[in-house]
Amino acid sequence: MNEIGKALLGIVLGSCLCLAAKGKPNVVLIVSEDHALSSFGAYQGRFAELKPTPELDKLASGGTLFMQAFCSNAMPAPGMATLLTGKMSHANGVLEEGDKFNGSQPSLPKLLQEAGYSTALFGKWGLGTEPEGFDHWEILADENEFYNPLFWSPTGKTRFEGYATDVITDLCLQWMQARKTDEKPFFMMVQFNASRQPWMPAIRHVSLYDDVLLPEPENLFDDLKRRAPPSRYQEMEIGNNLDLFYDLFSPKPDDWKPAEALSSNLVAQKNVLRMNEEQSSAWRLAWRPQNEALGRESLDEESLVRWKYQRFAKNYLRCLKGIDENVGRILSSLASTDGSQDLIAYTANHGRFVGEHGWFGTHWMYEESMKIPLILYGTALAGPARKIVESSLAQDIDVAPTLLSALRVPVPQAMNGKSLLPLLERNASSDEQNASAPWRSALYFHHHSFPEEQMVPRHYGVRTASLKLIHYYQFDEWELFDLAKDPEENLNLYENEAYQKRISGLRTQLSALKNQYSDDTDPSVMPEEWRRIFRGPDARKNNQENAP
Template sequence: GKWHLSSDPQGFDHWQILPGQGQYYNPDFKTVEGRKRIDGHCTDLVTDMALDWLKNREDSDKPFMLMCQHKAPHRTWMPALRHLSLYNDSKIPEPPTLFDRWKDNASPARHQEMEVDGHLNIVYDLFGPPVNGWDPNKGRSVDKSGFRNLMKMTPAQLAAWKAGFSDQNAKLVRDGLTGKKFVRWKYQRYIRNYLRCVKGVDESVGRLMEYLKSSGLEKNTIVIYSSDQGFYLGDHGWYDKRWMYDESMKMPLIVRWPGVTRPGSINTELVQNLDYAETFLEVAGVKVPDDMQGRSLVPLLKGESPRWRDSLYYHYFEFPSYHMVAKHYGIRTSRYKLIRFYQFDEWELYDLKKDPDELKNLYGKPKYADTIAELKQELENLRTRYRDNSDVSVMPAEWQKKYRVDRN
C-alpha cells in the first residue's frame, strides 16, 4: 500500500507499494518486478493484496509481519463507487469551531491556506461545479491529483462517479449559496466524502480480521491499527493537518494482543509514533538499538506501570510550502501545550484541561509565568535529547511582513 518514501522498502520478503501518494482509482503499484496498473479502488486493491499474501505466504508455519497501509482517507477524497450515496440522507454535525477566526491565536493561524471557506477547492477537492467565482489556479495549495485521477477511470467508472454527484451539484447551482451557507455545503461534501473513504478502510479491517478468525490465526496474531497523524475535519475552520494543535497531533492507536493486552482497556500515557519500531522489535525478540529515540510500548500493553515520559516534542519544518503553516516547535504535557512559531517570534500556551479546543492563548499571562518557564526549560531539554539542531532564528521584519499578507 502507501509507502511515500523516496526509497523502496528494504528488508521485506515481498512488497507492493503506491508511488508517492498513489491514486484512488486504477492505481499504479511498484514491485521488485517493476510498475503495474491494477484496475479497481485503491483501498480494495491493497486489502486484496494483503489477503492474497496471507493466504499464500511461504513458510506459513513461521511468524510474519504484514503492513497493510492505505491511501485513504488522504486528500483528494475519492470513495469507492459503492459508497457514493452513503450519508446522502444525513446531515453530519458541524464542529463547534467551524467558523473559528483565530482571534486569540498567534498570527500564523490567521495566515494559512487550509480553510474550508477559502481554500478547500470546490472543483478539485470536492468535485463540485465552478461556482462563486471559482479560480482554477488560486493559491499554492491547490491539489489537482484527484481531478487528474478522473482521467484514469474507465468509462463505466467515470459515468458512475459523475452520476453520484450530478443532482447535488445541479442543486447547488440553482440555490446560488454564498457566505456561511456555501461553507456549510462545502463542509458536508467534504466530510461525507472523507467518511465514505473511511468506510472503505473499515471494511478492509473487517475483511482482514475475518480472515484471521477463519484461518485460526486470530488467537496468536497481534493487530495494530494506527495512522500517520490526525486531521482537521472542519475543526478551527480547517482541513489537512501540520499544526501542533491536538486535532492533528493526536492519532489513533488500537492494539489487539490476545492473552496479553486486556480487551477494552485504555492507557492514557503520552506515546508517539517514535515508539512503534521499538515495540515491533521487542515483540519479535530483537534488541532495540541504543540510538533509537522512542520507547517500546510492550510494558504498557502488558498492563504494567513503568516510569513513563511526561512530555512530547513536536517540530513542523515546512514553510513556505503547501498550506502555508508556519514553522513551529513545542512541548505537550498531559495538562499544557507550549508552541513557538520561531520565525515570527510568537508563542502560544494552552491549558488543555480547561481549554481542550485550544482557543484561549495564555502566553504572557502573569499567572502562568512559572508554568511557562518550566515548559521552556523542558522544551530545550527535549531539543537536546532528540538532537534537534535546526535553525530556529527569528526572521527579519521585512521577511515576516511578506508572509503576513491576507492569503484568502
C-alpha cells in the same frame, strides 16, 4: 470486480493462511495516512453515533486502545519514516514531504528480517527510494491515484483496475494466500492512501450519509483572533481554500483553465480521466442530484461554508469507510480464525481537522492534527486482552520499539521511542493515576516544513498532560494552551500573567527535550524583511519562492 479480486474468489476469509513458527506470531501493522479521532467510533468523537469504523472498533474491543497517542511531526512521509525507525524526523532524515528515506539505517522490517521473519509492504510508500528491509513489496507508484492505480514492485510496474484501497488489500491477501504453507512467520505493513485530499471515496460509498446532517464543530466559524498570528495565515480554511470543483466534485466552472491550476488541484480530475466508462458514468451520476440542487441555490457566505463542510466531512468519512471495510478483510484472513494469535497494530501518520476552527488540513501541533489512533491487539502482548490506556502519553516513536519488544527482538538504542508494554502490564483500572511513577511527563513535536502548501510555519513544542507550549521560531511567536480548561485550544495564554511561572517551566522542559532527542535545528528568528513577506496582505503561496 478487478482482476486480483477474481483471483481471490476461492479464498475462504476465515481460513488459516499462514502458520507462524512456534512462539513467533505473525505481525501486521496497518497505517492510514491520517485518521481524525472525531471519525473513529472507539474514540467516541463527534461522529461516533454514525458508527463510522465498525471493523476497527471490533479490533479495539479486543485489544488495547491508547486514548492519548500522538505523532511527532504531522506530515505523511515523516510519519511513515518514524513508524519504520522509531526515531524523530530530524534523527531519521525525513523532515518533510519530498525528503528521501535513508534505507541503510536500522528499521522495524530489517530487524524483523534478521529475527527470521518474512517481510512485506503494500500500499502507500512515499519516501522517494526503493523500500529496504522488505522481502516483497508492491507500492503505489503515485500516492495520489485512487482509481485504477499503478503499482511498483521489484518486477516492474502494473496497473490494476479498481479502487486503490480495495486493490491494496487484494494484493495483501494474494501474498498471504501464496505463502499459506510457509511456516516462517511474517511481518506485513499496509498503508492506505484514501484519507488524503481530495478524499475520493469508492463509488459504492458516494451516497453514504446522503440523508444525514453531520454535526458541526462549535468552532467551525472561529475567527482565530485569540490565537497567535500563524493560525491566521494558513491555507486550510474550508471557506477559502476548499475548491468546489477540485476538492468537492461540483460542476466544472465555465472559465476552468486546467493549465493554470496547481498540480495538486488536478488530482481528482486525473483520477476521473483514468476511470473506465462504467466507473466514470457511476461517479458522475452519483454526484449529479446534489450538484444540481446546489446550482439552483443562492447561498450566502456562511451557508456555503456549511455546505462545503458537509460535502468534505462526508467524503472523508466515506473514504474511511473504505479503509475500515478493508481492515476487516485483512483481519478475517489472518492465521487464526479470530486473529488472536497474531500481533496487530493500527495507527495513522497524523490526525486531521474535520471542520474544527474552520479547517480541513493538518501539520499543526494542535490536538486534531497531533493526535493519532493507536490500537494494539494479540496474545503476544502482556496484560488484559481488553484495555483502555486513558491518560498515559504514547507517541509514534513508540510503535517500532513496542512491536520489537513484544517479539523479544532487541530494540536499538538509537530509537527515540520506548516500548509501551509496561502500560499493558499495569492493572486495567490503574493507568496513570495509581502508577508509582508517570510513564512519560511530556511529548516533543517538531514541524520542519515552511513554506508549504498549507502554509503552516515551522514550530516545535512540548505537550504535558494538561498544558501545551508551541514556539513558531522563525517568527518568534509563542502559544500556550491550558488543555484542562480549553481542550479545543481556542485561547492563547502565553501573555497571561497567571501562567508565567508555568511557561518558564515548560520552556525549560522544551529545551531539555530538544537536547534529549539531539534536535540541533537552528531556531533563529528570520530577518524582519523575510517575515513581512509572510505577514503582509499578500502573504500567500505566491511568495513561497522568497523563503530560504
